[in-house]
Amino acid sequence: MTVEVRSQIITDPELPDWLIPPSKGFTANDLDHLVELPAHTELLDGSLVFVSPQASFHTITLYVLEKGLRGNAPADLRVRREMSVVLGPRQRPEPDLVVLQATADPGPDVTAYEAADILLAVEVVDPASQTRDRGRKPQLYASAGIGHFWRVEQNSGRVTVYVYELDPATSVYSLMGIHHDKLHLTVPFEIEIDLTEIENL
Structure with a gap:
């Protein structure tokens, strides 16, 4: 039967x-x-x-990070939200945010970007996606050569951004810092984002 x-x-x-x-x-x-x-x-x-329903933390965090990245990004870079990235023949995740080369975005009909054009991938962790966002997806981003990765979580009501940089010798991410109230970085470009804005919206 x-x-x-x-x-x-x-x-x-x-x-x-x-x-x-x-x-x-x-x-x-x-x-x-x-x-x-x-x-x-x-x-x-x-x-x-498939994507599960998102909590308000996810939406607010994406708004603040996207605004901050757009405000800091050099003219030759673009910030895109919820666009898929081709990492290989059987891998096409959709990071919450990416920063990519402006030349890699040919226009409004593009449906995915190539890993070689991505400088930064960002994942905001939800309970339903925790295993993927903490484990498999960073592994895939690193293997594909994406130089920078942020994992964003909510810990006891506070926003925490874990910042990783790729070790090109091993193709593995190294933790470069853990940020709570303010995100101040010099790579992949000069970035300053007030994370307390997420908690106040």
Whole structure:
């Protein structure tokens, strides 16, 4: 009976193509061609990852960080929110924020960026994404050569930004600092962001 039901699911034209994955998993290119795929779907290790509802902390934090990065970024860089990045044939995560080369953004129709053009990837951790944001996604960003990574969390009501930099010899991130009230950095460019604004909005 199980086999019969599965056979009906696979051949049912009313069901979306992404409901049953290919035997070797999806590819990064597939995400642009799967009809009715939920917004902000990520691809990790060939598997689709769907976004859960976001808490207000996530939205407010993204707003403050995006505003701060835009205000500090040099003219040859761009800040983008919730855009996917192709890290490999079976890897296309969607960082919460990225900073990339301006030349890598050809216009409003682009659906993903290449890892080689990304200077910084930022993940704001939610309970539902904690394992991915702390583990697998930083591993993938580092392996793809993205030079800087921030992990942002809420600890006892305070915003905490963990700042990482890539060691090119090992392709692994090293923790460069933990920031609470103010984020003041000189790489990948001069950055100063008041993190207490997140708690006050």
